Amino acid sequence: MKELICITCPRGCHLKVDDNMNVTGNFCPRGAKYAVNELTHPVRTLTSTIKTNSELNPRCPVKSKEPLPKELIFKAMDEINKVVVKLPINIGDIVIKNVCGSGVDIVATKKIDK
Amino acid sequence: MIEKDLVIIGGGSAGMASALEAHNQGIKSILILEKNPYLGGILNQCIHNGFGLHEFNEELTGPEFMTRFSDLIEKNKIEYRLLSNVLSISEDKVVTYSNSYEGLVEIKAKAIILATGCYERSPGAIQIPGTRPSGVYTAGQAQLYLNCYGYLVGKRVFILGSGDIGLIMARRMTLEGAKVLGVAELMPYSAGLNRNIVQCLKDFDIPLYLSHTVKEVKGKEQLSKVVIAKVDEKFNFIPGTEIEFDADTLLLSVGLIPNCDLISKLDISFSKTRGANVTQDMETDVPGIFSAGNVLHVHDLVDYVVSEAKEAGRGAAKYLNGKLTHKGHVYSLKPGYGIGYVVPQRIFIEDAGEQIILKFRVTRPFKDINIFIKENDNLIKKIFKPAIIPSEMEIVKLDKSLFKSLDNTIDVYVEEKK
Numbered sequence: 424m425k426e427l428i429c430i431t432c433p434r435g436c437h438l439k440v441d442d443n444m445n446v447t448g449n450f451c452p453r454g455a456k457y458a459v460n461e462l463t464h465p466v467r468t469l470t471s472t473i474k475t476n477s478e479l480n481p482r483c484p485v486k487s488k489e490p491l492p493k494e495l496i497f498k499a500m501d502e503i504n505k506v507v508v509k510l511p512i513n514i515g516d517i518v519i520k521n522v523c524g525s526g527v528d529i530v531a532t533k534k535i536d537k
Numbered sequence: 538m539i540e541k542d543l544v545i546i547g548g549g550s551a552g553m554a555s556a557l558e559a560h561n562q563g564i565k566s567i568l569i570l571e572k573n574p575y576l577g578g579i580l581n582q583c584i585h586n587g588f589g590l591h592e593f594n595e596e597l598t599g600p601e602f603m604t605r606f607s608d609l610i611e612k613n614k615i616e617y618r619l620l621s622n623v624l625s626i627s628e629d630k631v632v633t634y635s636n637s638y639e640g641l642v643e644i645k646a647k648a649i650i651l652a653t654g655c656y657e658r659s660p661g662a663i664q665i666p667g668t669r670p671s672g673v674y675t676a677g678q679a680q681l682y683l684n685c686y687g688y689l690v691g692k693r694v695f696i697l698g699s700g701d702i703g704l705i706m707a708r709r710m711t712l713e714g715a716k717v718l719g720v721a722e723l724m725p726y727s728a729g730l731n732r733n734i735v736q737c738l739k740d741f742d743i744p745l746y747l748s749h750t751v752k753e754v755k756g757k758e759q760l761s762k763v764v765i766a767k768v769d770e771k772f773n774f775i776p777g778t779e780i781e782f783d784a785d786t787l788l789l790s791v792g793l794i795p796n797c798d799l800i801s802k803l804d805i806s807f808s809k810t811r812g813a814n815v816t817q818d819m820e821t822d823v824p825g826i827f828s829a830g831n832v833l834h835v836h837d838l839v840d841y842v843v844s845e846a847k848e849a850g851r852g853a854a855k856y857l858n859g860k861l862t863h864k865g866h867v868y869s870l871k872p873g874y875g876i877g878y879v880v881p882q883r884i885f886i887e888d889a890g891e892q893i894i895l896k897f898r899v900t901r902p903f904k905d906i907n908i909f910i911k912e913n914d915n916l917i918k919k920i921f922k923p924a925i926i927p928s929e930m931e932i933v934k935l936d937k938s939l940f941k942s943l944d945n946t947i948d949v950y951v952e953e954k955k
Contacts, residue, residue, distance in 0.1 A: 428734070429732070470585050472687065482684065484599075486598055496712070500712050500713070532598040533601075534604060
């Protein structure tokens with residue numbers, strides 16, 4: 424039996440997982456999915472900022488479009504810190520495609536005109 | 538003098554959500570006043586995700602969440618002024634503001650919603666013993682510098698207070714290459730959400746020192762050392778428990794305070810939250826002046842701020858349409874054993890809609906308790922909670938028919954199982 428705190432949403436359910444990967448204590452199905460992932464292959468959504476070519480708005484916030492394998496988080500940060508984006512930029516614009524070969528794109532999370 | 542039906546002070550999530558709701562209720566003469574050069578307030582620097590699960594049923598980052606609202610403000614052509622600092626509000630609802638493109642402006646409002654958010658408790662306010670070197674910041678300041686301007690304020694960081702912004706910054710600064718040495722929390726439990734303890738501290742092996750606080754900061758020009766020590770139940774330092782850290786930065790995440798300055802001189806009473814006392818429609822003691830969001834009480838989630846702001850928007854629309862009579866039976870809400878505060882503080886039952894929403898926090902963590910909401914002998918609601926902590930606000934929606942107008946007081950209290 425393993426005990427976890429669900430991080431899928433701020434509710435923070437207290438989850439219990441038995442040896443057959445049966446999850447209890449979850450308020451919604453996302454909790455069960457999280458618990459199984461966490462014990463087999465943990466993933467996290469990465470959020471950071473990326474340099475822009477603007478003086479007014481020198482950073483643009485970004486996120487991984489899907490959660491990344493936990494072991495790739497710092498490698499993905501290195502990639503993000505190498506890039507400078509040109510404005511204007513819109514929410515969802517891809518700034519790095521297939522980061523670290525994960526199949527996941529890094530996308531902008533803010534619309535910045537200049 | 539220019540006249541407006543509704544003036545909203547603050548263009549963050551509470552201000553925008555209340556404006557949109559009032560607009561949906563048919564109020565068209567609205568003006569939002571925002572001091573920053575952009576709408577969205579604090580969400581501009583909250584680049585992490587976890588927003589929107591209640592409001593939009595999907596997980597968004599702060600900037601994405603606020604853009605949903607600012608796009609609707611533009612689309613509905615709701616008027617707003619940026620870089621506009623509100624100087625005063627008078628009892629007869631004259632709002633005075635200034636900016637560089639209009640100068641000093643006075644507006645006569647029929648209704649006002651105060652949505653000015655909260656501010657962080659500052660280093661000076663908590664009287665940290667030791668010298669006064671540079672390198673001591675509030676967590677929100679460090680967040681602004683890093684997320685909006687790209688400056689990392691330090692390389693070896695200690696964090697005092699386990700509030701959510703502090704935890705979020707522990708992760709954020711670690712990702713950007715800083716070493717976060719630890720987080721100290723005065724209380725025996727964390728002030729932040731459980732999920733943030735897991736994904737911001739445990740993920741990066743950052744230790745959390747409960748029942749610890751900073752005993753001394755050292756350093757002449759720049760911070761060089763932070764000394765923490767354990768405290769007993771009365772918060773006195775326990776000798777011999779000191780731990781010293783080589784740190785160049787101390788971040789404070791030691792509480793948020795509603796920013797009520799603008800209404801502090803009006804004839805308005807305040808609650809323990811340091812926000813105004815309000816009715817079920819988020820109306821303060823001055824008819825037509827409403828308050829919602831973190832200026833009323835500090836929320837855990839922006840989703841809750843938005844839903845409260847919508848209540849204020851609906852309330853303001855009701856007021857403008859002459860539907861807030863302040864007649865009939867009035868309840869005062871009384872927080873009893875184990876309950877820190879209850880919002881609203883008063884309910885005008887005749888004015889209330891079909892559903893009455895109560896929000897409250899417990900004073901400390903409890904396990905296996907019942908929470909009672911009662912007027913005299915009439916049990917309005919009993920809620921069982923297997924586990925409850927102060928950092929997670931409870932929201933209870935009650936059908937109006939449950940209220941019998943038997944007493945002037947509604948008690949909300951915790952009963953522990955024997």
